[in-house]
Amino acid sequence: MLKRFLSERPLRLPHLKPYVPRASDPAIFWFNSERDDVVAEVVNRICAAHETDRARLEVALNDAAFHEIRRLERQRDEEARDRLGYWRSMIRRIGKMDDIEQRRVLHTIVTDMTRDVAGNFDPRVYRFSRRAVPRLIGAVMEPRSLTKDLIGTEQNSIERILKVQGDLDHLRHLQNEGSLVYVPTHSSNLDSIVLSQALEMSGLPPVVYGAGKNLFTNPIISFFMHNLGAYRIDRRIHVGLYKNILKLYSQVMIERGYHSLFFPGGTRSRSGMIERRLKLGLLGSAVEAFTTNRVRRVDRPVWFVPTTINYALVLEAETLIKDWLMEEGQARYIIEDDEFSRIDRWFAFFRKMVGMRGACIIRFGEPIDPFGNRIDGRGQSMTPTGRTIDPGGYVERRGKPVIDPVRDAAYTRELGDVLANRYEQDTVLMSTQVVAHVLFRDLVASSPGMDLFARLRLRGEIALDRETLCRKLGEARDRLCALEARGRVRTSDVVKEDTPSELLDRALSFWSGYHDSSAVTLEADRIVISDPSLLLYYQNRLVPFAEDIADPDQLRAACEIQNLGVHR
Amino acid sequence: MSLRIGVVGAGGFGRAIAQASARNGHEVLVWSRKDRELPGSIRTSTDIQDIQSRELIFLAVPARHAAEAAGQLGTVVDGRHLMVHISRGLVGAELKTITQVVREKTVCRRLGALAGPLLADALAEGRPSGAILGTRFPELTRLVREAIGGSGLRIYETTDVVGVELASATVGFLTVMLAYAQEVGVDPSTLAVLATRGIVEVSRIGQTLGAKESTFMGLAGLGDLIAAVAGDQRPESRLGRALAKGVDLTNAIGEAGAYVEGIEVASHLIEHARRLGLETPISSTFVALSEGRISREDAIEALMERDVGKE
Numbered sequence: 059m060l061k062r063f064l065s066e067r068p069l070r071l072p073h074l075k076p077y078v079p080r081a082s083d084p085a086i087f088w089f090n091s092e093r094d095d096v097v098a099e100v101v102n103r104i105c106a107a108h109e110t111d112r113a114r115l116e117v118a119l120n121d122a123a124f125h126e127i128r129r130l131e132r133q134r135d136e137e138a139r140d141r142l143g144y145w146r147s148m149i150r151r152i153g154k155m156d157d158i159e160q161r162r163v164l165h166t167i168v169t170d171m172t173r174d175v176a177g178n179f180d181p182r183v184y185r186f187s188r189r190a191v192p193r194l195i196g197a198v199m200e201p202r203s204l205t206k207d208l209i210g211t212e213q214n215s216i217e218r219i220l221k222v223q224g225d226l227d228h229l230r231h232l233q234n235e236g237s238l239v240y241v242p243t244h245s246s247n248l249d250s251i252v253l254s255q256a257l258e259m260s261g262l263p264p265v266v267y268g269a270g271k272n273l274f275t276n277p278i279i280s281f282f283m284h285n286l287g288a289y290r291i292d293r294r295i296h297v298g299l300y301k302n303i304l305k306l307y308s309q310v311m312i313e314r315g316y317h318s319l320f321f322p323g324g325t326r327s328r329s330g331m332i333e334r335r336l337k338l339g340l341l342g343s344a345v346e347a348f349t350t351n352r353v354r355r356v357d358r359p360v361w362f363v364p365t366t367i368n369y370a371l372v373l374e375a376e377t378l379i380k381d382w383l384m385e386e387g388q389a390r391y392i393i394e395d396d397e398f399s400r401i402d403r404w405f406a407f408f409r410k411m412v413g414m415r416g417a418c419i420i421r422f423g424e425p426i427d428p429f430g431n432r433i434d435g436r437g438q439s440m441t442p443t444g445r446t447i448d449p450g451g452y453v454e455r456r457g458k459p460v461i462d463p464v465r466d467a468a469y470t471r472e473l474g475d476v477l478a479n480r481y482e483q484d485t486v487l488m489s490t491q492v493v494a495h496v497l498f499r500d501l502v503a504s505s506p507g508m509d510l511f512a513r514l515r516l517r518g519e520i521a522l523d524r525e526t527l528c529r530k531l532g533e534a535r536d537r538l539c540a541l542e543a544r545g546r547v548r549t550s551d552v553v554k555e556d557t558p559s560e561l562l563d564r565a566l567s568f569w570s571g572y573h574d575s576s577a578v579t580l581e582a583d584r585i586v587i588s589d590p591s592l593l594l595y596y597q598n599r600l601v602p603f604a605e606d607i608a609d610p611d612q613l614r615a616a617c618e619i620q621n622l623g624v625h626r
Numbered sequence: 627m628s629l630r631i632g633v634v635g636a637g638g639f640g641r642a643i644a645q646a647s648a649r650n651g652h653e654v655l656v657w658s659r660k661d662r663e664l665p666g667s668i669r670t671s672t673d674i675q676d677i678q679s680r681e682l683i684f685l686a687v688p689a690r691h692a693a694e695a696a697g698q699l700g701t702v703v704d705g706r707h708l709m710v711h712i713s714r715g716l717v718g719a720e721l722k723t724i725t726q727v728v729r730e731k732t733v734c735r736r737l738g739a740l741a742g743p744l745l746a747d748a749l750a751e752g753r754p755s756g757a758i759l760g761t762r763f764p765e766l767t768r769l770v771r772e773a774i775g776g777s778g779l780r781i782y783e784t785t786d787v788v789g790v791e792l793a794s795a796t797v798g799f800l801t802v803m804l805a806y807a808q809e810v811g812v813d814p815s816t817l818a819v820l821a822t823r824g825i826v827e828v829s830r831i832g833q834t835l836g837a838k839e840s841t842f843m844g845l846a847g848l849g850d851l852i853a854a855v856a857g858d859q860r861p862e863s864r865l866g867r868a869l870a871k872g873v874d875l876t877n878a879i880g881e882a883g884a885y886v887e888g889i890e891v892a893s894h895l896i897e898h899a900r901r902l903g904l905e906t907p908i909s910s911t912f913v914a915l916s917e918g919r920i921s922r923e924d925a926i927e928a929l930m931e932r933d934v935g936k937e
Contacts, residue, residue: 429705429733429735430729430735431733439733441700441701441704441732441733442700442730442731442732442733443700443701445701447704447705447733448704448705449705450705451704451705451706452705452706452735452736453705454705454706455765456681462765464764464765465736465763465764465765468736468762468763469735471762472735472762605901617901617902617903618903620901621902621903
């Protein structure tokens, strides 16, 4: 009951007096005063696209009723009891309705759906969260630091966990000139929270982002997400109109200059590999926002910030890799029973992370325009040789900007390719990933001819002595550093600076006592692989680089590992 | 409406495209490194800046010059331009396609690759023919059809750009091999087996690079190969025949009369396939044969003794 109440009606603080934004406030501080206007614009555009064509309108209404009835019949919950009757009665009447009634019904459905999607932004919640939450989380996770954290004289625990990289001055300048769209890699449900914190630490304004409705079931998370600009995405709804509303809501927000965040991977990387196959829907909304502004002669550029979120320890690693291996990644799109919903795992996770230097690195990559071009310090698009160009040319036909959804969809696919390449270059490889790769490569080399699943059953059967492992680790690290010098990838400071032995100990320390099963166990001076699946998850980050960092005698094993990513 | 068309490269294909476009009533400018005279209303230039005023650009240079030409174009083109290339090759051991190279060197994004059994002579003279255009941008297909299409030329379209480029590049190699086989007098059935299994082999590699199998079975692959076997006198066919007569590879390339990249492309593809654990019996055997590493008898034996599987 409470779960549904919170998911349907997220808590908002009462407004004793309306907040009047100052000119210096970021755009999102103005959101609440524009919220109704944004909803109306989305509703009007969706309805206008259907109203001139009765056949299209009827298909949209039938599609909505059909999918909602199917969903609610499966759900068999309170929502089903409330709404099933409405949809069943509507689907019977669609054919008998005249044009006016069909349009009225469409308007009602679209308005309800858009209102459900639209977020909220409460500056009070934002101010509270930016000051108090990191310190409180730090204090709860590490009681010894309570005094320091609350007084705030030193780095708080969150700041010790999280390192931010990238040209932040450039981003701070651009955020005043156009709409920034952050497009990060996606490993964990913590990503949007961690990224919001990284923006805060970098002096960058908060962003608008979509969050799965399942995340709103946790009352604390729901309160913060809802009041910090998140809009809600109910992944159970398969209605065509709803998908259009989500895309258009995102587009209208970007058109109006709200900085946004979405994960082009669509869902968390189940395998742990760097995403290559990106979902283009929301990405396309940003490209179309650029075109629409140009056609309306609004000179508000849209820039994408490819971002990588790199964890040494992933909260939900075990569930994710299990899901990938079961090939249920698609079917179990919404996992509600993973580590994210278990508060004890949060505690264990943060305790582990706080103890380790730079356990999470957010890297903001070089911003690009919707066509993959770099941006100079003044916000101008640049050619590879540094000549500035007008990006408006991309949407012109014979000198005039025109709306062309097919062309923009093609640009979006091109942009997806650019982002996938940028993710590889900007991924920061962490200690656990490098150690896992060297161990997993040895497991592959020791089991020639076996398939992946047979190898994953080799629990406790493959062991390396510490000295040999450290030697291989040192060689792999040196090759990774050489790749880094050529701009192919990045490594964390600890990967660069630790001795191989320290690197190994660091990874072992991360794994020990957090996951249900340990990736490796220590037996005297030998390291025994005890959970190859977990190793696979962490090592998968290195799949594109396996061949480049392999010893000559392990090239075959490295090729096999690299082949894991051929169709990723 | 008359289009402003630019052609980069004044080789056989560049001139043919210029002639076909001019015949269709468009305003054509051909850029080349050397001063050229071209018939009719076609303008020529050695200044790359002149290309800037064009809306549709055809890049008609061999693959080995593509990076340099793209670099020069990079200094003048912007987001307004649409570009199509007609190179039948790949660049370097990384098997980069020409559109990848153009994307790296320029800011042009509305790109396409024109391929298939189209010949420069047929295009220049307006004889009936067909081609395939790989592009993600339908507006580019419309413009290319307007520029050089018409009653004499049917231009089909696909969004599998990388498939078109890989199929086109690998047909070059298969043409060398089939010309070799014809010259040594193999039976038509053997020729058919080599052609069919050869296409399957290269399409399998192509799929690992993002291409679709169906593209290899269409105009860019099988269609182009049929034209080559039917005897359209390509340099690749001349190279294959010279090799069959016992001429060594370096001299045979000289006899072909034009730079042929087929063997080099095949060597890179074989290396790529080896890394992925894919078998390439036909390509590997023929590359070894053409480089003189095995005899003709050993090649036949190596191919015939392999296990036969499902198609």
